[in-house]
Amino acid sequence: MKVxxxxxxxxxxxxxxxxxxALNGVDLxxxxxxxxxxxxxxxxxxxxxxNVIGGLDxxxxxxxxxxxxxxxxxxxxxxxxxxxxxxxxxxxxxNLIPVLTxxxxxxxxxxxxxxxxxxxxxxxxxxxxxxxxxxxxxxxxSELSGGQQQRVAVARALAPKPDFIxxxxxTANLDSKSTANLLDIMARLNxxxxxxxxxxxxDQRVIDRARRVVTLVDxxxxxxxxxxxxx
Amino acid sequence: xxxxxxxxxxxxxxxxxxVVMGAIAVGIWAALSLTGFATGMVKSYVNNAVQNIVSxxxxxxxxxxxxxxxxxxxxDLMAVEQAVRAEPGVRAVSVRSVANGxxxxxxxxxxxxxxxxxxxxxxxxxxxxxxxxDGEYFSGDSRNPILVSDELAQKLNVKVxxxxxxxxxxxxxxxxxxxxxxxxxxDTGNNPFDLSHVFVRRSDLNHxxxxxxxxxxxxxxxxxxxxxxxDDIRNVDTIxxxxxxxxxxxxxxxxxxxxxxxxxxxxxxxxxxxIYLTVIMLALVFGIINTMLMAVLERIKELGMLMxxxxxxxxxxxxxxxxxxxxxxxxxxxGLILGYITIDYVGENGIDMSxxxxxxxxxxxxxxxxxELDPVVYGQVAVGVFLTAVLASIYPALKAIRLKPVExxxxx
Numbered sequence: 001m002k003v004x005x006x007x008x009x010x011x012x013x014x015x016x017x018x019x020x021x022a023l024n025g026v027d028l029x030x031x032x033x034x035x036x037x038x039x040x041x042x043x044x045x046x047x048x049x050x051n052v053i054g055g056l057d058x059x060x061x062x063x064x065x066x067x068x069x070x071x072x073x074x075x076x077x078x079x080x081x082x083x084x085x086x087x088x089x090x091x092x093x094x095n096l097i098p099v100l101t102x103x104x105x106x107x108x109x110x111x112x113x114x115x116x117x118x119x120x121x122x123x124x125x126x127x128x129x130x131x132x133x134x135x136x137x138x139x140x141x142s143e144l145s146g147g148q149q150q151r152v153a154v155a156r157a158l159a160p161k162p163d164f165i166x167x168x169x170x171t172a173n174l175d176s177k178s179t180a181n182l183l184d185i186m187a188r189l190n191x192x193x194x195x196x197x198x199x200x201x202x203d204q205r206v207i208d209r210a211r212r213v214v215t216l217v218d219x220x221x222x223x224x225x226x227x228x229x230x231x
Numbered sequence: 232x233x234x235x236x237x238x239x240x241x242x243x244x245x246x247x248x249x250v251v252m253g254a255i256a257v258g259i260w261a262a263l264s265l266t267g268f269a270t271g272m273v274k275s276y277v278n279n280a281v282q283n284i285v286s287x288x289x290x291x292x293x294x295x296x297x298x299x300x301x302x303x304x305x306x307d308l309m310a311v312e313q314a315v316r317a318e319p320g321v322r323a324v325s326v327r328s329v330a331n332g333x334x335x336x337x338x339x340x341x342x343x344x345x346x347x348x349x350x351x352x353x354x355x356x357x358x359x360x361x362x363x364x365d366g367e368y369f370s371g372d373s374r375n376p377i378l379v380s381d382e383l384a385q386k387l388n389v390k391v392x393x394x395x396x397x398x399x400x401x402x403x404x405x406x407x408x409x410x411x412x413x414x415x416x417x418d419t420g421n422n423p424f425d426l427s428h429v430f431v432r433r434s435d436l437n438h439x440x441x442x443x444x445x446x447x448x449x450x451x452x453x454x455x456x457x458x459x460x461x462d463d464i465r466n467v468d469t470i471x472x473x474x475x476x477x478x479x480x481x482x483x484x485x486x487x488x489x490x491x492x493x494x495x496x497x498x499x500x501x502x503x504x505x506i507y508l509t510v511i512m513l514a515l516v517f518g519i520i521n522t523m524l525m526a527v528l529e530r531i532k533e534l535g536m537l538m539x540x541x542x543x544x545x546x547x548x549x550x551x552x553x554x555x556x557x558x559x560x561x562x563x564x565x566g567l568i569l570g571y572i573t574i575d576y577v578g579e580n581g582i583d584m585s586x587x588x589x590x591x592x593x594x595x596x597x598x599x600x601x602x603e604l605d606p607v608v609y610g611q612v613a614v615g616v617f618l619t620a621v622l623a624s625i626y627p628a629l630k631a632i633r634l635k636p637v638e639x640x641x642x643x
Contacts, residue, residue: 051637054539056539056636056637056640057637076544077543077544080538080541080542080543080544081541081543083539083540083541084540084541084542085541089539089540091536091640093532095532095533095536095640097236097533097536097537098243098533099236099239099240099243100232100235100236100239104232104235107232108232108540109540109541111232112540112541112542112543112546113541156540160541
């Protein structure tokens with residue numbers, strides 16, 4: 001089942017001054033259960049594409065459909081609600097809520113979904129166990145290493161049971177061991193739970209594990225390679 | 232969890248939060264103390280005026296108030312006096328004869344109101360006997376004793392035992408004059424009153440007011456004014472109404488009617504507290520806006536992330552408002568308690584304003600001010616601070632919700 005479809009997506013920054021075409025007609029389809037890396041040199045449009053797919057930014061041209069919804073037609077508030085229910089985000093800089101513990105960070109999105117307290121707590125603990133942080137649940141982000149914070153971020157992204165997870169350079173700030181650890185966790189979740197992951201990355205370690213590698217050059221899909229047996 | 236986040240957020244920059252909380256607490260303390268001070272001053276003015284000058288209630292013949300002539304005395308004095316004394320809630324009564332005339336010494340002369348009083352009764356109604364600064368309150372044996380104020384004594388260049396002459400019209404319309412000897416000098420603390428009033432014994436004054444040819448008026452039954460003190464000032468209006476019903480031909484006035492300025496000042500107390508509160512809260516608004524704005528601006532990326540993962544604008548807005556309200560709510564009890572302690576302490580011990588005593592006394596206030604505060608003001612201040620905190624958070628909160636998540640996430 002298709003979870004993401006983009007057709008002729010164009011995104012232009014600075015349209016009035018010095019226009020920069022960050023995306024220049026991107027056609028892409030992501031189906032359920034993929035483990036896809038969007039790669040390309042700096043400035044190729046990876047993050048912009050992720051932002052557009054994630055409903056954080058709007059395309060200037062083209063269509064973006066996520067889970068069968070035309071997200072371009074949504075208002076800002078509708079988009080916020082849509083993201084909350086359908087999309088999990090993992091950011092490069094972890095971006096956890098610094099004043100909340102790991103458990104509270106994971107619970108937070110479920111709270112925004114008005115899930116019952118018991119369910120929130122149980123799911124947060126289950127997810128933190130799944131990312132190997134059962135002994136760090138009551139630690140705040142400042143008390144965790146970068147790798148641990150990113151694992152909390154993955155648990156948080158999974159908490160609302162999204163259609164897919166968008167991860168923008170999730171390993172950029174991690175050492176090799178943490179990267180391998182995080183990738184193992186995400187790969188397992190993809191294998192066992194059929195969770196769809198879409199990364200933007202230029203980290204070879206991530207690219208090596210991806211089942212599909214979409215290469216962007218100058219805002220266009222240059223190559224789209226499906227590799228059997230990876231992950 | 233949003234209240235928990237808001238609460239923890241305010242402690243992220245502890246020094247900054249403590250500074251703004253300190254400002255709020257000091258603001259509350261200042262608003263309460265200033266209101267307490269102003270209320271104390273007004274009450275001091277009103278109490279001084281009531282105690283030394285107007286008393287709580289006065290009874291006159293209506294024409295006396297208009298014409299100020301000695302012939303308009305209270306008719307059927309005995310019955311009136313009895314009715315007044317029998318009125319429940321009346322604490323003390325002083326029956327006075329009043330004549331307007333002139334006091335003169337070898338050095339000068341001034342127009343004065345001459346009050347003929349029963350010394351013991353008068354002492355129960357006003358604090359005249361306690362305000363004697365030289366000499367003594369009416370001594371029993373001297374003839375035609377008179378009390379003058381120290382202000383007047385200076386103007387006339389007289390002192391205790393000096394002789395002065397009073398000139399005034401008697402009931403027959405003739406000018407009469409008599410020599411009085413100063414037995415005591417008083418100081419009520421109210422200069423305008425002190426300069427214009429002298430006190431003599433009622434029997435001495437009545438003797439001079441009734442011409443020899445007038446056999447219809449007995450000296451005992453001549454009086455123009457009955458001054459009344461009640462047990463509880465809050466019952467003044469009820470007692471005055473009851474007396475009005477009992478004494479139909481006479482004019483019964485409360486201190487507010489006798490001295491409308493007292494009513495005006497009493498009425499101003501509420502406005503004073505609101506004015507102080509408004510000014511101080513306005514100053515606080517800017518302090519809180521500054522703090523909250525900094526709190527928003529240094530968290531742009533985090534706010535962008537919150538909106539990215541699905542926290543809607545209303546919740547972001549409420550979180551910022553809540554942080555501001557929490558700053559106010561933490562500081563509020565501190566300010567209220569500090570204010571309460573100050574008002575309680577100064578209410579008990581007073582604040583010595585004697586370096587400005589002369590100025591204060593010119594306005595009829597005492598030199599020691601005791602703070603006083605209507606408990607309602609604490610509530611007003613609490614509501615004021617709450618509203619200020621909400622008001623001050625609106626701009627920073629709007630700033631937060633106008634952020635575009637994608638741009639906010641890009642900030643460092």
